[in-house]
Amino acid sequence: MVWLFTLLVTLGGGLLRWFRLGEPKAVVFDETYYVKDAWTMLMTGEARNWPDTVFLNGAEYSVNDLFASGNTDNWLPSAEYVVHPPVGKWLIALGLKLFGGAGSTVAWRASCAIAGTVAILLLIRVVLRLFHNVSVAMLAGILMSIDGVGIVMSRTGILDIFIMVLALGAFQLLLMHRDWAVRRLREQYAIDSRRRDAEWVPNRANRSKKKNRKNDSPRPFLLRAKGPRLFFSWYRLAATFLLGMATGVKWSGIYFFAAFAVLSVLWDAWNRREAGYYSWFGAGLKEGLLAACYMLPLYVATYVAGWANWFMHSDSYLHDWAAKNPGEGITWLPEGLRSFVEYHREMWIFHTHLDVYHAYRANPLTWPLQIRPTSFYWEKVPTQGLCTLSPNTQCVAAVTSLGNPIIWWLGSLCAIIAIVIAIVKRGDWKIWAVLIGFIGGWLPWAQYLNRTTFTFYSIVILPWMILSICYVFNEIRKAADATLWKWVWGITVGICGLVSLFFYPIWTAMPVPYDFWLAHMWLQSWI
Incomplete structure (x- = not known):
């Protein structure tokens, strides 16, 4: 229904x-x-x-x-x-x-x-x-x-409608990643908390709760354990691809990528705490770095792939700029990429002025x-x-x-x-x-x-x-x-x-x- x-x-x-x-x-x-x-x-x-x-x-x-x-x-x-x-x-x-x-x-x-x-x-x-x-x-x-x-x-x-729908699709995927992560945390916590050698740490946040609040006080103890790995999911991978596509429509998509990526990592860290794990902040930071190791390359690769025809056509705008301007730009790059960077420099000047x-x-x-x-x-x-x-x-x-x-x-x-x-x-x-x-x-x-x-x-x-x-x-x-x-x-x-x-x-x-x-x-x- x-x-x-x-x-x-x-x-x-x-x-x-x-x-x-x-x-x-x-x-x-x-x-x-x-x-x-x-x-x-x-x-x-x-x-x-x-x-x-x-x-x-x-x-x-x-x-x-x-x-x-x-x-x-x-x-x-x-x-x-x-x-x-x-x-x-x-x-x-x-x-x-x-x-x-x-x-x-x-x-x-x-x-x-x-x-x-x-x-x-x-x-x-x-x-x-x-x-x-x-x-x-x-x-x-x-x-x-x-x-x-x-x-x-x-x-x-x-163009702008495409940025909206791609960003919205990416956000839906990150929500799906969050729900998946919460399920994994609950399942793993149930296993880790039953171990004989489980180590428990007093929850300092419990002491700061006001007595007159509803019955939502935090756990009196947190579990010192690694918990499940959350940095990778196919949902997050697909969201990164869509955000790379959004940036391939207009550069403003990069702000969505930055905001969504940080939020997703923070959600993972906080949900780790809510599940009952002690080292939630440190684990969240490490997982954020691990997530960046594949999200950033995929994001950049998706964006660059959108320019495939520019690389393929020798008469595309500024395609031969590097060959005509030896010694200029980022000289250690191959000619094609040097021309590509110069094109982006011109675009940046246009948008910022x-x-x-x-x-x-x-x-x-x-x-x-x-x-x-x-x-x-x-x-x-x-x-x-x-x-x-x-x-x-x-x-x-x-x-x-x-x-x-x-x-x-x-x-x-x-x-x-x-x-x-x-x-x-x-x-x-x-x-x-x-x-x-x-x-x-x-x-x-x-x-x-x-x-x-x-x-x-x-x-x-x-x-x-x-x-x-x-x-x-x-x-x-x-x-x-x-x-x-x-x-x-x-x-x-x-x-x-x-x-x-x-x-x-x-x-x-x-x-x-x-x-x-x-x-x-x-x-x-x-x-």
């Missing part, structure tokens, strides 16, 4: 992403980079430069307009300087290959729609593993299904509140669709990367409340599951406040926004009776659903009267 509910919610969210996926029939926002790069990578093996305009039959046409109409062969022979790794564009290229080629707007958005749909299923499974309650998991899935950032980024051929003005530039600190959403597309169109209800007004079509404001504002509030609850409870490992997405996906951007950034980057923290809501609502569920919980659940889903229904036309380029579009601009900064 749980899987039935999961699939039904996922199907519903998928329909919202695939319905009219081909609209608008235009190159939208950064699709001008990633879709055209993906197409030339599919056709030639490497991204190629494109002119802005092309002359055909004596007239000048926009390359983007031609591309959207199916004229997709206007690239230049020179390799393009791209500022993000290739994996995300290869994923877009896979959609182009499977769903009809560059002449179809559905094809170049298909991979993103699949990723956004899979993310719904993954989040439901994450919440089930965390809170072990179907109603809370369904709440998470529904909120993920109907959020505007999730919908828009699933319907646009750009990008501070040009853009009308939709947004301070990262404002992302959780969706203060300055990104307008991907806005055009006046002939009267059609909903505009026929008001034929005397201007008809427009828009794609605005704006989250459901209720979900994002509630999620921001719940993140704070969740921290307070965890403090009052004097610790709860689940709070770190809630906060780690913010630590890996949002907090690092605080060091780039002067960089040109956009609110749609916040798609990577959407699952953890919803996890914040689930954490607080799970506490409400445990404290309230069944009837009250049903009302809280139903009212939350109902309000969020109505708001999403109201905003859905401006997330999906449905033709609407101008006044109807303007009614969605609740804040001046949304225009």
